[in-house]
Amino acid sequence: MRLKWTLPLLMLVTRPATAAPPESALVIRAGDLMAQPFIDAAKVAPVTANQPVVILQRRGGWVNVQVGGKTGWLRALNLRLAPGTSGSLSRSAANLRTGSSGQTVTTGVKGLDEEQIRNASVDPVQLAKLATLAVPESTARGTAARKKLVESKVDYLKPGKSKGKDK
Numbered sequence: 001m002r003l004k005w006t007l008p009l010l011m012l013v014t015r016p017a018t019a020a021p022p023e024s025a026l027v028i029r030a031g032d033l034m035a036q037p038f039i040d041a042a043k044v045a046p047v048t049a050n051q052p053v054v055i056l057q058r059r060g061g062w063v064n065v066q067v068g069g070k071t072g073w074l075r076a077l078n079l080r081l082a083p084g085t086s087g088s089l090s091r092s093a094a095n096l097r098t099g100s101s102g103q104t105v106t107t108g109v110k111g112l113d114e115e116q117i118r119n120a121s122v123d124p125v126q127l128a129k130l131a132t133l134a135v136p137e138s139t140a141r142g143t144a145a146r147k148k149l150v151e152s153k154v155d156y157l158k159p160g161k162s163k164g165k166d167k
Contacts, residue, residue, distance in 0.1 A: 023055045023081060023082075024052060024053070024054060024055070025053050025054075025055055026050055026053070026080050026081075026082055027049055027050065027052075027053060028049060028078055028080050029078045030046070030047060030049050031047055031074065032044070032045070033047050033065070033070060033072035033074060034073045035072060036073060037059045037060070041073070044072035045068065045070050051068075052067070053065040053066065053074070054066045054067070055079075058076070059073075061075060061077065062074070062075060062076065063075075
C-alpha cells in the first residue's frame with residue numbers, strides 16, 4: 001500500500017529545477033535572512049514585512065534573495081511576488097525539494113499557525129478522494145523505470161531538537 005503513494009510522489013520530486021531570471025518579491029512575514037538554505041544556518045540580517053527583495057535563485061522551499069545590500073536565503077512561503085511580476089514561487093514540484101542535495105521532501109503549510117496544525121483532523125471525504133488517485137504498484141514501477149528513477153532506502157531520522165514546546 002505504501003509503495004502506491006511513494007513512487008508517484010518520488011516522480012514529482014525528482015524533476016530538475018529550472019533557472020529563472022531575477023524577479024522582485026515582497027516579504028510577507030518578518031524573519032531572518034539566512035546564510036544558507038537551512039533553518040539552523042547563521043543569520044545574516046533581519047527582514048521586515050513588506051520589504052522588497054530581488055530573487056536570485058530557488059532551492060526547494062528556500063529562495064536566495066538580495067535585500068538591503070545583503071544576500072541570503074528566505075523561506076519561499078514568506079515571500080509574495082511583487083505586483084506586475086510574472087512567474088511563480090511554486091514552480092512545478094521544485095518547492096518539494098530542499099537542502100543542498102535537492103532531494104529531500106518537505107511539507108509546507110501556508111496560512112495556518114502551529115495550534116491549528118496540532119488540532120487538525122482527518123476529513124474522511126477528502127481522504128476517500130485521495131485514495132482514488134492511487135495506481136497499481138506495477139504501473140508506478142514501470143513509470144519509474146522509464147524515467148530512470150532509482151529506488152533508495154532512507155533511514156528514519158534520529159530524534160533531535162524541536163522548535164517550540166517539547167511533548
